[in-house]
Amino acid sequence: MVDALLTPEQQKYLELARKFTREKILPVAAQYDRTGEFPWPVVEAAREIGLHCMTAPRAYGGPELDSVTISLIMEEFAYGCAGIATTLGGNGLSSYPVLIAGTEEQKKLFFGRLLAGGLGAFALTEPGAGSDxxxxxxxxxxxxxxxxxxxxxxxxTTGAMADIFIVFASTNPTMKARGLSAFIVEREREGISIGHEEDKMGIRASNTVEVRFNNVRVPADHLLGKEGEGFKIAMQTLDMARPIVGAIAVGVARAALEECIDYVKSRMDGTKPLSANQAVQFRIADMAMKVEAARLMVRRALALKEAGVPYSKESAMAKAYASDVAMEVTAEAVEIMGAVGYSKDSRVEKLMRDAKxxxxxxGTNQxxxxxxxxxLLRS
Incomplete structure (x- = not known):
C-alpha cells in the first residue's frame, strides 16, 4: 500500500524492509527469542542488501539514508522482531557521535569498519550511571x-560482538558532566574484556553485555571533539536515537494490533465472531488510533531534524508516547485474546515482553x- 506522505525513494526502502522482514526476520523471530542466540544470519543478510549501516555517508560508501527513511525501515524490522531490530539499529546509534563530532580521519576509520561488515557499540551506561x-x-x-x-x-547493546566502540569516559572527574569525553576504541585493543551477559525478559535476540576497560590505550586522535564535550555529544546522540526507538515501538504495537484483529475476526463468540462485539470494536479502534498517532509523532520529530531546526522536545515526545503506546497496545492485545494471548505459543506474548x-x-520515559x-517551561 502506497503511503502518500512518503517520497518514491522512501516508499522503495519501506517495501525493501517489508520484504526483508517477511523473508528473513519473521520466520526466525520465535527461535531467537527462545534461544537468546545472536542473529548472525539476519545481520549478514541485512548487510547484503545495504541495510547494515544506514547512517554511513555516501563519501565512505554508505547509503546515507535520511532519518525518516531509517524510521520506516526500523518500524518494519521491529514488526518482525524488536530484538533483531535493536541489533540492526546498533550501528546507527554508535554512528551518531562520529557524525556529530568526528574528523575526516575518524569517519574513515569508523565507517570503514562498519561498512566492511563490522558492528559498532555505544558505551555510555554504567552500574552507577544510567539516567544520570x-x-x-x-x-x-x-x-x-x-x-x-x-x-x-x-x-x-551488541557489546560482545562489536568491532569498534564509542566509549564515554571522564577526563576531568571534578567537572562531573562537563568533564565527560567521547572516544573511538577498536575492539582489538589490549585490556578490553566482556563480562556478564544479560538474560533479558524481551529483545532476547539482542546481545546485551558488560564491557570492561583495563588500562586500554588509545591514540589521542581517537578523542571525538574536545575534552569535556562528551556530555553534549551524548545528548545530541540520544536526541537523534529516541525517535528511532519510537519507530521500533510503533512496529511492535502494529504487530500486536494486527495479531489481535486476526484473532477477533476468527474467534467465535456463540454464533458470531468476536469482532462483531461493539465493545471489542471500540478497543480495536482505540489501539489503531494510538498506533497511527505514535507513527506520526515519530515522523514529525525526524522531519524537524532533517529540516535542521530544534527537535529535542519532539524527539522526547515521540519516544515516550510511542513506547507507552507499545506497552498499552500489546497489553490490550494480550487481554482481548485472553488465555491464547497469555500463552507462549502466541506472538503477542513476545510482543508484550519486547515492548517494555x-x-x-x-532514556527512560520519566x-x-x-x-x-x-x-516547555524554559521561557
Missing part, C-alpha cells in the same frame, strides 16, 4: 599521545518527561 550520564566513573587519563581508559560499562524495553532504553517539561 554525569555520574560516569570510567576514566580516560592523558599520557603523552595516548589516553588510558579504565572502567566498566553495562547493558551495552522501549520505555526504558535511550527522563523524557523531564526533557519535555524543561523545554
Amino acid at each position: 550520564a554525569g555520574a560516569v566513573s570510567t576514566s580516560a587519563r592523558r599520557e603523552g599521545d595516548e589516553y588510558v581508559i579504565n572502567g566498566t560499562k553495562c547493558f551495552i 524495553i522501549t520505555q526504558i532504553y535511550e 527522563i523524557q518527561r523531564i526533557v519535555i517539561a524543561n523545554n
Whole structure:
C-alpha cells in the first residue's frame, strides 16, 4: 500500500524492509527469542542488501539514508522482531557521535569498519550511571599521545560482538558532566574484556553485555571533539536515537494490533465472531488510533531534524508516547485474546515482553518527561 506522505525513494526502502522482514526476520523471530542466540544470519543478510549501516555517508560508501527513511525501515524490522531490530539499529546509534563530532580521519576509520561488515557499540551506561550520564566513573587519563581508559560499562547493546566502540569516559572527574569525553576504541585493543551477559525478559535476540576497560590505550586522535564535550555529544546522540526507538515501538504495537484483529475476526463468540462485539470494536479502534498517532509523532520529530531546526522536545515526545503506546497496545492485545494471548505459543506474548524495553532504553520515559517539561517551561 502506497503511503502518500512518503517520497518514491522512501516508499522503495519501506517495501525493501517489508520484504526483508517477511523473508528473513519473521520466520526466525520465535527461535531467537527462545534461544537468546545472536542473529548472525539476519545481520549478514541485512548487510547484503545495504541495510547494515544506514547512517554511513555516501563519501565512505554508505547509503546515507535520511532519518525518516531509517524510521520506516526500523518500524518494519521491529514488526518482525524488536530484538533483531535493536541489533540492526546498533550501528546507527554508535554512528551518531562520529557524525556529530568526528574528523575526516575518524569517519574513515569508523565507517570503514562498519561498512566492511563490522558492528559498532555505544558505551555510555554504567552500574552507577544510567539516567544520570554525569555520574560516569570510567576514566580516560592523558599520557603523552595516548589516553588510558579504565572502567566498566553495562547493558551495552551488541557489546560482545562489536568491532569498534564509542566509549564515554571522564577526563576531568571534578567537572562531573562537563568533564565527560567521547572516544573511538577498536575492539582489538589490549585490556578490553566482556563480562556478564544479560538474560533479558524481551529483545532476547539482542546481545546485551558488560564491557570492561583495563588500562586500554588509545591514540589521542581517537578523542571525538574536545575534552569535556562528551556530555553534549551524548545528548545530541540520544536526541537523534529516541525517535528511532519510537519507530521500533510503533512496529511492535502494529504487530500486536494486527495479531489481535486476526484473532477477533476468527474467534467465535456463540454464533458470531468476536469482532462483531461493539465493545471489542471500540478497543480495536482505540489501539489503531494510538498506533497511527505514535507513527506520526515519530515522523514529525525526524522531519524537524532533517529540516535542521530544534527537535529535542519532539524527539522526547515521540519516544515516550510511542513506547507507552507499545506497552498499552500489546497489553490490550494480550487481554482481548485472553488465555491464547497469555500463552507462549502466541506472538503477542513476545510482543508484550519486547515492548517494555522501549520505555526504558535511550532514556527512560520519566527522563523524557523531564526533557519535555524543561523545554516547555524554559521561557
